[in-house]
Amino acid sequence: MYIIMDKIKIGIIGYGNLGKSVEHGLRQNDDMELVGIFTRREAKSIKTLTGAQVFHIDDAKNMVDKIDVMVLCGGSMTDIPEQGPFFAEMFNTVDGYDTHAKIPQYYEAVNNKSLKGKKTSIISSGWDPGMFSINRLYAEAILPRGNTDTFWGKGVSQGHSDAIRRVSGVKDAKQYTIPIESAIEAAKRGEALDLTSRERHRRVCYVVAEDGADKNKIEDEIKNMPNYFADYDTEVHFISEAELEKNHRGLPHGGMVIRHGVTGLDNENNHTIEYKIDLESNPDFTANVIIAFARAAYRLNKEGSYGAKTVVDIAPAYLSRLSAEEIRKNII
Amino acid sequence: MYIIMDKIKIGIIGYGNLGKSVEHGLRQNDDMELVGIFTRREAKSIKTLTGAQVFHIDDAKNMVDKIDVMVLCGGSMTDIPEQGPFFAEMFNTVDGYDTHAKIPQYYEAVNNKSLKGKKTSIISSGWDPGMFSINRLYAEAILPRGNTDTFWGKGVSQGHSDAIRRVSGVKDAKQYTIPIESAIEAAKRGEALDLTSRERHRRVCYVVAEDGADKNKIEDEIKNMPNYFADYDTEVHFISEAELEKNHRGLPHGGMVIRHGVTGLDNENNHTIEYKIDLESNPDFTANVIIAFARAAYRLNKEGSYGAKTVVDIAPAYLSRLSAEEIRKNII
Numbered sequence: 001m002y003i004i005m006d007k008i009k010i011g012i013i014g015y016g017n018l019g020k021s022v023e024h025g026l027r028q029n030d031d032m033e034l035v036g037i038f039t040r041r042e043a044k045s046i047k048t049l050t051g052a053q054v055f056h057i058d059d060a061k062n063m064v065d066k067i068d069v070m071v072l073c074g075g076s077m078t079d080i081p082e083q084g085p086f087f088a089e090m091f092n093t094v095d096g097y098d099t100h101a102k103i104p105q106y107y108e109a110v111n112n113k114s115l116k117g118k119k120t121s122i123i124s125s126g127w128d129p130g131m132f133s134i135n136r137l138y139a140e141a142i143l144p145r146g147n148t149d150t151f152w153g154k155g156v157s158q159g160h161s162d163a164i165r166r167v168s169g170v171k172d173a174k175q176y177t178i179p180i181e182s183a184i185e186a187a188k189r190g191e192a193l194d195l196t197s198r199e200r201h202r203r204v205c206y207v208v209a210e211d212g213a214d215k216n217k218i219e220d221e222i223k224n225m226p227n228y229f230a231d232y233d234t235e236v237h238f239i240s241e242a243e244l245e246k247n248h249r250g251l252p253h254g255g256m257v258i259r260h261g262v263t264g265l266d267n268e269n270n271h272t273i274e275y276k277i278d279l280e281s282n283p284d285f286t287a288n289v290i291i292a293f294a295r296a297a298y299r300l301n302k303e304g305s306y307g308a309k310t311v312v313d314i315a316p317a318y319l320s321r322l323s324a325e326e327i328r329k330n331i332i
Numbered sequence: 333m334y335i336i337m338d339k340i341k342i343g344i345i346g347y348g349n350l351g352k353s354v355e356h357g358l359r360q361n362d363d364m365e366l367v368g369i370f371t372r373r374e375a376k377s378i379k380t381l382t383g384a385q386v387f388h389i390d391d392a393k394n395m396v397d398k399i400d401v402m403v404l405c406g407g408s409m410t411d412i413p414e415q416g417p418f419f420a421e422m423f424n425t426v427d428g429y430d431t432h433a434k435i436p437q438y439y440e441a442v443n444n445k446s447l448k449g450k451k452t453s454i455i456s457s458g459w460d461p462g463m464f465s466i467n468r469l470y471a472e473a474i475l476p477r478g479n480t481d482t483f484w485g486k487g488v489s490q491g492h493s494d495a496i497r498r499v500s501g502v503k504d505a506k507q508y509t510i511p512i513e514s515a516i517e518a519a520k521r522g523e524a525l526d527l528t529s530r531e532r533h534r535r536v537c538y539v540v541a542e543d544g545a546d547k548n549k550i551e552d553e554i555k556n557m558p559n560y561f562a563d564y565d566t567e568v569h570f571i572s573e574a575e576l577e578k579n580h581r582g583l584p585h586g587g588m589v590i591r592h593g594v595t596g597l598d599n600e601n602n603h604t605i606e607y608k609i610d611l612e613s614n615p616d617f618t619a620n621v622i623i624a625f626a627r628a629a630y631r632l633n634k635e636g637s638y639g640a641k642t643v644v645d646i647a648p649a650y651l652s653r654l655s656a657e658e659i660r661k662n663i664i
Contacts, residue, residue, distance in 0.1 A: 021595070024596065024597050028477050028595070050597075104660045104661050107660055131470070133663055136663050137649065137651070137659065138651065140654075141624040141653070142620050142624050144361060263360070263616035263619075263620060264613065264616060269611075270612045271612060272608075272609065273609050274608040274609070274610075275608075276607075276608070277603070277604065278520070279603050280601040280602045281595060284595035284596060284603070285595065288476075288595060295473075310659070310660060310664050311664070312648040312663070313656075315646055315647045316644040316648075317645050319474075320472065320644075321476075322469075327469065327642070328642060329435075331469050331644070332435050332644070
């Protein structure tokens with residue numbers, strides 16, 4: 001007997017790096033199918049990686065019956081804060097909203113709309129926020145007496161690369177965030193609590209200067225940029241456009257969550273929990289996390305669990321294609 | 333305004349290493365209180381680490397109104413398979429049942445009884461099964477194209493230590509399981525799939541021989557013991573009883589779950605997810621995981637979610653003392 005399961009029908013809003021990674025990431029999950037990509041640009045102007053159909057974003061509201069989960073792939077700065085609540089009332093949604101400080105208010109905005117529409121929205125998935133949040137929560141619950149530290153990198157920070165590109169005389173740039181080994185070791189011993197930003201991460205910049213630009217001035221401006229670089233030891237390397245293209249084209253990233261805690265009658269036993277990721281493509285990995293949570297959103301909505309949720313509100317089993325029986329037999 | 337919250341009332345069945353670790357682990361969680369420890373031995377004969385009350389195990393059934401969650405700390409070989417279903421009908425329970433191959437049938441037995449009693453039972457928590465199971469599931473859901481490997485150690489295997497102690501002429505022994513570095517590195521590259529047991533872990537034994545025992549014969553018998561040692565490179569070191577007591581008294585353990593997976597249009601991007609723990613006390617850490625899941629069992633039962641569950645059926649937030657608002661503000 002064959003059981004023909006309906007595939008989960010996915011829509012993608014926004015066709016930048018993340019949208020493209022969701023597009024091909026979906027091909028790894030044969031319980032899902034991509035209905036289309038929605039963009040603010042002219043649909044005809046876009047050629048997709050996999051031949052997926054493209055629609056104008058204004059057409060999404062006419063396709064509520066054709067899409068089970070809408071994946072929001074716009075930017076966290078301006079796109080998602082507006083699109084999240086807007087689409088949450090008509091679709092189940094998943095996003096990777098990553099402005100940590102504004103997550104509480106974003107949650108409220110999405111929750112109101114998704115409850116109203118009897119939809120399910122999972123916000124702030126990806127890896128940080130996302131898998132790192134999950135690991136911070138588990139680790140703190142297991143080792144209540146302890147300290148948690150998060151490190152990022154080695155990897156490309158898009159925000160810092162963009163900041164360098166805004167410096168006058170800079171043609172292009174890539175910035176790598178690199179965790180400092182001695183800080184990681186201190187975190188494993190529970191001794192990183194008082195370390196400064198400078199002691200935790202360093203920043204390495206590869207900069208293509210415009211012809212005739214004052215490199216000393218550029219370097220000085222980068223190193224003293226508040227918030228982005230002033231609090232870190234920053235290296236600036238000037239390279240050619242060809243070298244940037246050849247050696248720094250990718251978007252690798254990674255990082256780790258470390259918790260050290262103590263147990264025992266007199267706190268005599270030390271324990272370290274470490275969750276570490278090493279990624280050749282930041283957008284691909286982020287997309288794959290979001291896709292797994294799209295499966296969860298679909299299932300939760302079928303069960304009548306409406307409203308906005310964060311990643312820690314979702315039982316891990318909802319992310320897996322495996323049945324409960326298979327999980328008990330092969331995973332537990 | 334003060335809100336006086338009722339503490340979660342905990343009982344412990346079994347007072348071995350794990351029961352003792354749960355006893356003092358509970359003191360790290362001030363939303364819980366220990367009602368008592370239940371034993372098959374004569375209650376009066378037991379002096380507890382923290383002054384906790386001791387009852388005979390037969391008295392548990394008269395205390396169903398006094399205990400919110402019963403933590404089962406007996407052995408997985410004979411105690412838990414019997415006690416799990418028995419207590420699941422009268423109490424919410426949590427256990428660390430770790431006979432992987434029998435988890436499906438144990439689940440069924442517990443589920444039938446806990447549904448009947450409208451109780452909630454979380455089975456096979458701890459770290460493997462437990463946190464490692466959770467991490468295997470997440471990692472496979474995120475990277476569907478990939479391989480997962482689990483390594484154990486460096487740490488003391490109680491089962492292997494016991495096996496050595498059963499060899500004629502052996503007075504006492506400790507066995508350390510040690511993962512092989514080259515296998516870990518291969519796993520991070522996704523190339524460990526075909527490695528044999530011997531290529532993944534090695535075993536180091538510290539043995540106290542009885543006076544006049546034939547050490548060559550003991551060493552030979554250990555190294556050729558089927559299932560336990562024959563498939564591994566095993567070192568046997570004979571040491572004095574004093575040295576064993578001085579240097580090998582603890583129960584450290586640890587291990588890691590590694591998943592390598594690929595993404596991209598042509599599987600061109602490599603990713604590695606690693607969850608690693610390093611524990612000075614195996615029973616303390618196991619107890620702390622179980623305690624966090626006891627909190628979840630209590631909450632799920634209050635919500636009317638009855639029956640047996642495994643760790644992947646529980647949303648991470650149920651393990652934490654933090655409120656949903658605090659989690660969104662500080663953890664996500």
